[in-house]
Amino acid sequence: MAISRAEVEKVAMLARLKLSEDELQRMTSELAEILAYIDLLSELDTEAVEPMAHALDLTGVFREDAVQPSLPRESALSNAPCHDGQCYLVPAVFGDN
Numbered sequence: 001m002a003i004s005r006a007e008v009e010k011v012a013m014l015a016r017l018k019l020s021e022d023e024l025q026r027m028t029s030e031l032a033e034i035l036a037y038i039d040l041l042s043e044l045d046t047e048a049v050e051p052m053a054h055a056l057d058l059t060g061v062f063r064e065d066a067v068q069p070s071l072p073r074e075s076a077l078s079n080a081p082c083h084d085g086q087c088y089l090v091p092a093v094f095g096d097n
Contacts, residue, residue: 001035003028 008028012019019027073086082089 001039003031003035 005024005028008024008031009019012024012027077083077085077088080088
């Protein structure tokens with residue numbers, strides 16, 4: 001599976017990444033190599049392989065909950081592209097509200 005420069009530009013835009021021309025060229029090449037490797041893996045016969053969620057058997061991996069101070073609202077909102085001082089403002093998904 002190949003990936004076009006336009007697809008890399010779209011993914012970069014969705015991830016809010018500003019890539020230079022050199023970075024776009026490098027990412028297009030590197031992602032094409034990754035996808036080619038994944039295509040190679042799809043040729044393997046995995047019919048007899050049982051699906052798994054994790055490569056290792058892990059138990060008790062969660063830590064105990066501990067009450068800690070929250071992040072200050074100003075800090076949480078500082079990198080938001082749009083906010084009203086209280087909440088994040090995002091484009092409406094359903095309707096014009």
